[in-house]
Amino acid sequence: MVRADSQHKSNLELVNECDTFPYPTANPQEYIQYISTYYHFVVADQTVGYVLPSVSEVFRGIPGFELNDDAGTLTLVSGENEEERSAIIAKTGGALRVTGHFKVLEKWRNELYPVYGKNRELLFKIERAMSPLFGVVTYGAHCICYTNGHDTEMMRLWIPRRAAKKTYGGMLDNTVAGGIAVGEDPFEALVRECDEEASLPQDIVRQSAKAAGTVSYFHIRDERAGGETRLLQPECQFVYDIELPPDVVPKPNDDEVQEFYNMTVEEVREALAKGEFKPNCAIVTLDFFIRKGILTVQNEPDLIEICSRLHRRLEFPTM
Amino acid sequence: MVRADSQHKSNLELVNECDTFPYPTANPQEYIQYISTYYHFVVADQTVGYVLPSVSEVFRGIPGFELNDDAGTLTLVSGENEEERSAIIAKTGGALRVTGHFKVLEKWRNELYPVYGKNRELLFKIERAMSPLFGVVTYGAHCICYTNGHDTEMMRLWIPRRAAKKTYGGMLDNTVAGGIAVGEDPFEALVRECDEEASLPQDIVRQSAKAAGTVSYFHIRDERAGGETRLLQPECQFVYDIELPPDVVPKPNDDEVQEFYNMTVEEVREALAKGEFKPNCAIVTLDFFIRKGILTVQNEPDLIEICSRLHRRLEFPTM
Numbered sequence: 309m310v311r312a313d314s315q316h317k318s319n320l321e322l323v324n325e326c327d328t329f330p331y332p333t334a335n336p337q338e339y340i341q342y343i344s345t346y347y348h349f350v351v352a353d354q355t356v357g358y359v360l361p362s363v364s365e366v367f368r369g370i371p372g373f374e375l376n377d378d379a380g381t382l383t384l385v386s387g388e389n390e391e392e393r394s395a396i397i398a399k400t401g402g403a404l405r406v407t408g409h410f411k412v413l414e415k416w417r418n419e420l421y422p423v424y425g426k427n428r429e430l431l432f433k434i435e436r437a438m439s440p441l442f443g444v445v446t447y448g449a450h451c452i453c454y455t456n457g458h459d460t461e462m463m464r465l466w467i468p469r470r471a472a473k474k475t476y477g478g479m480l481d482n483t484v485a486g487g488i489a490v491g492e493d494p495f496e497a498l499v500r501e502c503d504e505e506a507s508l509p510q511d512i513v514r515q516s517a518k519a520a521g522t523v524s525y526f527h528i529r530d531e532r533a534g535g536e537t538r539l540l541q542p543e544c545q546f547v548y549d550i551e552l553p554p555d556v557v558p559k560p561n562d563d564e565v566q567e568f569y570n571m572t573v574e575e576v577r578e579a580l581a582k583g584e585f586k587p588n589c590a591i592v593t594l595d596f597f598i599r600k601g602i603l604t605v606q607n608e609p610d611l612i613e614i615c616s617r618l619h620r621r622l623e624f625p626t627m
Numbered sequence: 628m629v630r631a632d633s634q635h636k637s638n639l640e641l642v643n644e645c646d647t648f649p650y651p652t653a654n655p656q657e658y659i660q661y662i663s664t665y666y667h668f669v670v671a672d673q674t675v676g677y678v679l680p681s682v683s684e685v686f687r688g689i690p691g692f693e694l695n696d697d698a699g700t701l702t703l704v705s706g707e708n709e710e711e712r713s714a715i716i717a718k719t720g721g722a723l724r725v726t727g728h729f730k731v732l733e734k735w736r737n738e739l740y741p742v743y744g745k746n747r748e749l750l751f752k753i754e755r756a757m758s759p760l761f762g763v764v765t766y767g768a769h770c771i772c773y774t775n776g777h778d779t780e781m782m783r784l785w786i787p788r789r790a791a792k793k794t795y796g797g798m799l800d801n802t803v804a805g806g807i808a809v810g811e812d813p814f815e816a817l818v819r820e821c822d823e824e825a826s827l828p829q830d831i832v833r834q835s836a837k838a839a840g841t842v843s844y845f846h847i848r849d850e851r852a853g854g855e856t857r858l859l860q861p862e863c864q865f866v867y868d869i870e871l872p873p874d875v876v877p878k879p880n881d882d883e884v885q886e887f888y889n890m891t892v893e894e895v896r897e898a899l900a901k902g903e904f905k906p907n908c909a910i911v912t913l914d915f916f917i918r919k920g921i922l923t924v925q926n927e928p929d930l931i932e933i934c935s936r937l938h939r940r941l942e943f944p945t946m
């Protein structure tokens with residue numbers, strides 16, 4: 309049997325692999341049926357994520373949480389304010405890490421992610437590794453560094469290969485990509501990651517990085533992410549481009565990246581089609597190609613669908 | 628009473644004025660209730676648009692159309708192929724233009740728009756002025772011409788004011804914008820419009836225009852569009868940028884444009900906030916500002932929501 313990975317993937321198939329959660333518009337009734345298989349994670353009277361029944365079950369009886377099977381809700385009932393809620397989440401997460409209920413908690417990061425409410429208020433902080441258990445929105449900054457931007461034929465992209473020991477080990481990535489922690493500004497997160505992952509000098513990044521909006525999607529975790537499958541990851545990436553001078557060469561600075569390749573647009577397109585990119589980095593690359601006029605309605609029959617899917621409107625409050 | 632138009636509008640308010648149709652994700656049940664107030668326009672077993680009940684009522688008894696109140700459908704039952712369907716639509720539209728049932732048909736254009744099915748097959752053609760009656764997806768090409776792209780402070784945008792006699796008369800527009808007719812390539816439509824609306828030489832356009840994806844939204848027509856209100860217009864615009872040399876100056880070439888202004892980014896932002904832009908041109912301008920790093924998470928609190936809303940996934944088949 310031929311593995312799907314070894315076949316040629318269309319750009320829309322790449323999008324489908326990342327933005328996997330179904331859409332309500334095609335068939336609203338079917339969608340309602342589908343999401344009713346998840347519990348709503350309710351905090352301060354707001355749904356901030358969806359939780360698998362098997363995950364919700366673990367929280368039955370844990371103080372501070374209330375499971376309502378009829379309503380289909382897992383509610384954080386304790387905590388009057390952000391600090392108290394964060395404390396309960398942290399305490400429970402720490403304990404579940406010890407009990408070993410969830411494989412995802414084995415990748416504990418000691419990084420706190422923010423979860424926001426409808427009025428952009430910080431509802432609580434949560435350890436990064438815990439966030440897929442509750443299906444809450446997480447944020448990152450992704451940057452593509454390139455040279456010779458004036459000419460698509462001459463353009464080169466700096467593409468790293470992820471370290472083998474990481475999740476999605478050995479796959480291709482965006483030049484710099486990382487999560488945004490509580491209280492961190494997306495641009496400052498980018499500056500930090502540019503140093504940590506690619507040894508790019510701060511002054512070049514501050515001077516040359518251009519913001520280009522967001523890419524958002526609703527991912528269902530599969531085997532490749534490690535840990536439990538079917539956990540939900542609605543994500544929003546702040547996207548940046550940096551046109552580097554030819555003499556500035558990204559170099560690995562931590563253990564996240566094996567090496568950087570200097571690839572032509574054509575080489576990147578081939579690597580995409582071969583499924584060599586980490587799924588969310590693939591679609592950030594598609595967004596770059598669309599904004600740069602490389603993917604157009606002339607060469608991409610699914611352009612309209614892809615443009616929409618790269619900017620999914622998430623049904624939870626965001627930053 | 629202060630008119631809303633004279634108040635300062637946030638960028639999200641500008642999006643809300645264009646992408647007016649509600650979203651299913653916030654409250655799927657409420658959404659289902661809402662869309663059930665429209666009839667589905669069904670052609671070849673596919674819903675290709677939503678129709679107001681008051682419009683559907685007119686088609687009751689017209690040969691070739693079947694209204695089913697229980698199912699909430701207006702079905703084109705005649706026509707085995709594209710040509711036959713287009714002929715029925717044309718014949719019926721021509722007759723309704725004479726009967727005077729619909730004000731929107733007074734703006735008959737003699738321009739045919741394509742309506743596609745799930746497999747991107749052309750289902751039928753329809754006179755442009757008729758398309759909002761059936762709420763079918765229409766397509767356009769929008770282009771922003773600018774100078775001094777290397778520096779936001781120095782950048783100038785070429786902004787036309789629409790002729791007074793047009794719909795949205797006197798409002799500001801994108802440098803070049805027009806609909807895409809049946810069989811027309813979006814880029815060729817752009818080249819044509821650049822000549823017709825702005826006297827831009829074909830060779831400059833072909834050499835300098837850069838595709839930058841699509842902007843899509845679901846608009847509910849209001850008084851400003853003329854004709855019946857509440858008609859639906861799901862639209863997809865192919866977006867292009869042209870960085871013009873300083874000595875190339877757009878000039879009106881038909882009766883669509885009064886004059887062109889050479890505006891700074893700050894002047895454009897003020898005009899947007901004052902509500903001076905035609906609604907869909909406002910959001911194409913926001914997309915430009917986001918792609919160019921002018922609107923960022925640092926200065927636009929609604930960035931995530933705006934990015935998603937500018938690329939709405941339409942629930943009908945597209946091109």
